[in-house]
Amino acid sequence: MKFSPLVDDLIQSLRCLPGVGPKSAQRMAFQLLERERKAGQKLASALASAMSDVGHCTACRTFTEETHCPICASSRRGHSDLICVVETPADVLAIEAGGHFSGRYFVLLGHLSPLDGVGPDELGLSLLAQHLAGGEVSELILATNPTVEGDATAHYIADMAKKHNIKVSRIAHGVPVGGELEYVDSTTLALSFNGRLPI
Amino acid sequence: MKFSPLVDDLIQSLRCLPGVGPKSAQRMAFQLLERERKAGQKLASALASAMSDVGHCTACRTFTEETHCPICASSRRGHSDLICVVETPADVLAIEAGGHFSGRYFVLLGHLSPLDGVGPDELGLSLLAQHLAGGEVSELILATNPTVEGDATAHYIADMAKKHNIKVSRIAHGVPVGGELEYVDSTTLALSFNGRLPI
Missing domain, CATH: 1.10.8.420 (RecR Domain 1)
Incomplete structure (x- = not known):
């Protein structure tokens, strides 16, 4: 003592x-x-x-003490047919801070990691499958982190979306704005070349 | 929100x-x-x-929910006639971790700083004066930090102790063990020369 x-x-x-x-x-x-x-x-x-x-939102799994989180409960979101899949509630906040996305979210609260015992059930993917089957979703945007686990999770969910014939995309990975090419790692550079867009 | x-x-x-x-x-x-x-x-x-x-120990002012903190309440401390004056409870912990001091403490919970409204009353110096007047203290060891405010506080308390004819000392400031002279600042070096001991 x-x-x-x-x-x-x-x-x-x-x-x-x-x-x-x-x-x-x-x-x-x-x-x-x-x-x-x-x-x-x-x-x-x-x-x-x-x-x-505090429990989880029954629609998007983020933390809330209500049945639906403020975003899911809002009737003022422009594109409620878009669902953005993120790993954590903090990611939701980062995207909301930008203010350029007006769809809904789905929070995995983790990523696929079989060694840690995190499988599709732990990420609530059956709930996501219900959303996809519901017919109200026009596009699924995958915004999992660009890590090995995040990539694996994105691929798994993309396969799910394809089964339901729903358009699926992944956010672009490349050189960040304000960054200098010289200091960007080679994998990111390679991704930025693969993801190049016509202008 | x-x-x-x-x-x-x-x-x-x-x-x-x-x-x-x-x-x-x-x-x-x-x-x-x-x-x-x-x-x-x-x-x-x-x-x-x-x-x-949690309130303050009525003897040494450190944090405790009892009337006396474990150190003040202990009957197994060897030198209960020594009082070491420190600025914070964390300082007590640092000295106790060494295990070389077996006296009691007095915790100021700050240092004299008139601009911030911290005077002798805020540091409980009247309580310390009572200890000094009680006749049970043989030596007061000042272990305030070697900062401008800590120095001022030490001088103020030293004057108090002298009024009560109680021996007062300040812990040594100098080159820390394991430190290299080359990297020690000049003020510390000057203090280490002033505080040199015969061997």
Whole structure:
């Protein structure tokens, strides 16, 4: 026991946060105790209610405490016949920040990774298949990460979409805007050549 | 609103932690929601009880939910007539980790900083004066940080101790063990020359 039980317990509990080691946990605990008791109490209640009440959107699988997330529930989305498949809720946020996509999302909450026990069931692909069979989807846009697992997941889902005769596409991978060719890795360069568009 | 209210609220609340910006807060929230609901619930209850119950040790001012912290309450400390004055509870931990000091501590929870409104009262120096007047203290060891504010605080407390005719010393500042002279800054080198000991 380094401090008194409650303080020790707080420091130990803070370590469940990603990227928080023993020193950071200690710093966080002391800062909260010293200067931010109210914010700490607010965090405690926000955590407690989020942990117990937040579930998944029944349409797109993102996190929400309602049946449908705000995006799925919105009637103001322009292209509700487009579904963009992403790996995480953070990806949804990144795409929404751009504001150029007005369709709906489907959040896999992971990628196919048989070694970690993540198969089609864990990614909710049967729910996606229901959407595809429903006849309201005109195009499936795959925005999984350009990693080995993300690629495998994209191919698996593309096969599913083809079975339902639904148009399927993958977002372009290439040189990022503002990037310099000189510093772009060769695989990305190769992808940017393969994905070239006529102008 | 980016996500549903509870998730947004959690992300916003996590930002009260030091060093946590919008992206990290989002990452923490998703990790807790996705994989660590139990740890999140435990953190919520640890936070709630620490924020409401943890106060200050009536003897040394460190954080504890009891009247006395484990160190002040311990009867097995060898030199209870020595008091080491430090700025933060983390400093206590650093010194305890060494295991070479067996006296008691006095935690200032800050340093003199008139511009920020931190004066002797905020540092609990009247409580320290009571200890000094109590006649049980044989030596006061000042271990405030070697910064401008830490130095000022040390001088202020040294004057207090001299008024009570109590021996007062400051921990040595110099070249750290394992450090190389070449890379030590000139102020530290100057301190290490001033603080040289006969061998």
